[in-house]
Amino acid sequence: MNNAFENAMTQLDKVAKIKNFGDGLIACLRQPDRDIRISIPVKMDDSSIKIFEGYRVEYNNTLGPYKGGIRYHSETEINEVKALAFWMVLKCAVAGIPMGGGKGGITVDSKKLSKGELERLSRGWMQKLSDILGPHKDVPAPDLNTTPEIMAWMADEYEKITGDKTGAVITGKSLKDGGSEGRDTATGLGGFYVFEAFRKELGLPEKCKIIVQGFGNVGNNAAQIFAEHGHTIIAISDSKGGIYNLSGIDIEKLLKHKKNTGALSSFMDSKNITNEELLKLPCDLLIPAAYENVLTDANANKVKAKAILELANGPTTPKADEILFTKGIPVVPDILANSGGVIASYFEWEQNLKNEHWSKKEVFEKLKIMLEDASKKISEKARESKTSFRMGAFILALERIKEKMK
Numbered sequence: 087m088n089n090a091f092e093n094a095m096t097q098l099d100k101v102a103k104i105k106n107f108g109d110g111l112i113a114c115l116r117q118p119d120r121d122i123r124i125s126i127p128v129k130m131d132d133s134s135i136k137i138f139e140g141y142r143v144e145y146n147n148t149l150g151p152y153k154g155g156i157r158y159h160s161e162t163e164i165n166e167v168k169a170l171a172f173w174m175v176l177k178c179a180v181a182g183i184p185m186g187g188g189k190g191g192i193t194v195d196s197k198k199l200s201k202g203e204l205e206r207l208s209r210g211w212m213q214k215l216s217d218i219l220g221p222h223k224d225v226p227a228p229d230l231n232t233t234p235e236i237m238a239w240m241a242d243e244y245e246k247i248t249g250d251k252t253g254a255v256i257t258g259k260s261l262k263d264g265g266s267e268g269r270d271t272a273t274g275l276g277g278f279y280v281f282e283a284f285r286k287e288l289g290l291p292e293k294c295k296i297i298v299q300g301f302g303n304v305g306n307n308a309a310q311i312f313a314e315h316g317h318t319i320i321a322i323s324d325s326k327g328g329i330y331n332l333s334g335i336d337i338e339k340l341l342k343h344k345k346n347t348g349a350l351s352s353f354m355d356s357k358n359i360t361n362e363e364l365l366k367l368p369c370d371l372l373i374p375a376a377y378e379n380v381l382t383d384a385n386a387n388k389v390k391a392k393a394i395l396e397l398a399n400g401p402t403t404p405k406a407d408e409i410l411f412t413k414g415i416p417v418v419p420d421i422l423a424n425s426g427g428v429i430a431s432y433f434e435w436e437q438n439l440k441n442e443h444w445s446k447k448e449v450f451e452k453l454k455i456m457l458e459d460a461s462k463k464i465s466e467k468a469r470e471s472k473t474s475f476r477m478g479a480f481i482l483a484l485e486r487i488k489e490k491m492k
């Protein structure tokens with residue numbers, strides 16, 4: 087079993103060997119500023135009381151308020167949340183936004199809750215943590231299985247407790263609740279901008295054959311955006327399994343199929359495959375967009391993609407990273423590739439605080455400029471230190487944090 091936090095610290099050790107940042111910075115980044123565990127009692131629909139375990143990790147706020155999503159998952163535990171919070175610190179630094187890193191979660195299979203139970207659980211998370219959160223202290227957002235509606239319940243609960251009406255305590259809200267234009271598609275679109283910035287350097291053709299793992303907010307949007315730009319999605323999956331069609335999968339029709347049948351399997355002209363098979367199929371670009379630790383030392387040797395764009399957080403273990411690097415399969419790392427989400431979240435926070443509303447065009451133009459700039463700098467850092475793009479991104483992030491710490 088891979089421990090995501092150990093993996094994150096292995097990455098930190100690695101960058102410390104490539105470039106000397108001084109022991110102080112590395113020591114500061116070895117642990118979070120604080121990690122908080124809470125218990126959330128929820129009255130269930132049958133009137134029983136169930137206790138859920140929740141978390142908020144505030145990792146580092148050198149660059150600004152802690153920022154990071156809230157994950158609802160049955161396997162979520164403190165080490166996972168710590169790793170995700172650590173990556174948020176680096177992600178915000180790479181993106182060049184004035185935010186630190188944090189992450190939250192609840193150990194829960196949210197699909198098994200009724201809407202009312204889900205709302206009481208989400209409001210309970212906010213009640214227990216409202217004193218440490220705030221627009222200038224710690225600003226959560228959505229992640230796995232958390233939605234704009236959940237963000238709106240939490241923002242409403244925060245307003246009731248504190249009287250703050252800006253809505254800036256939480257991002258990823260729907261438009262009617264003060265969200266930003268474009269936030270829902272920003273992670274997938276951001277991934278596409280990063281891909282375009284790197285495409286030639288990765289040696290990929292103008293029109294690629296692409297495989298996507300995950301069919302949620304990120305995977306689904308990414309698949310649609312790449313397809314709209316003339317690329318062919320040849321395989322895609324969700325947690326139940328995937329489908330494969332070398333001639334291309336119509337994502338809009340697949341969405342309808344999933345809505346009607348509850349699964350991706352048995353989609354027209356496609357072959358059913360497992361998630362493990364999907365990772366080993368030949369393609370130009372593999373996009374993990376589901377969960378961490380899917381590319382490991384057990385399967386990295388069998389990957390036949392020409393390049394990997396990490397839209398999930400932490401999909402590649404350090405050992406798999408080494409194997410892929412040796413095989414010459416470049417990996418565009420999560421802390422750059424999926425940073426479109428946090429950049430748009432930062433735009434939402436700024437709009438809430440200034441009481442402004444930016445157009446979708448404005449949001450996407452700003453997003454593109456920031457991601458092109460970050461991509462260029464990371465590529466330069468990787469080249470200068472003759473290392474991977476991941477280590478290039480770590481170097482850029484650590485340099486920025488060190489500079490601010492001074």
Ligand code: NAD
Nearest residue numbers: 230231273300301302303304324325375376398399424427
């Ligand atoms: P989501 O809950 O909307 O979708 C997750 C998808 O992954 C679903 O299709 C689910 O069926 C599938 N999945 C779950 N476990 C799986 C497994 N073991 N194997 C294969 N598929 C599996 O979540 P999301 O918001 O799309 O997030 C996906 C990833 O992207 C996560 O790693 C998340 O941390 C990361 N991320 C999300 C955002 C964002 O804006 N939502 C931003 C940055 C990074």
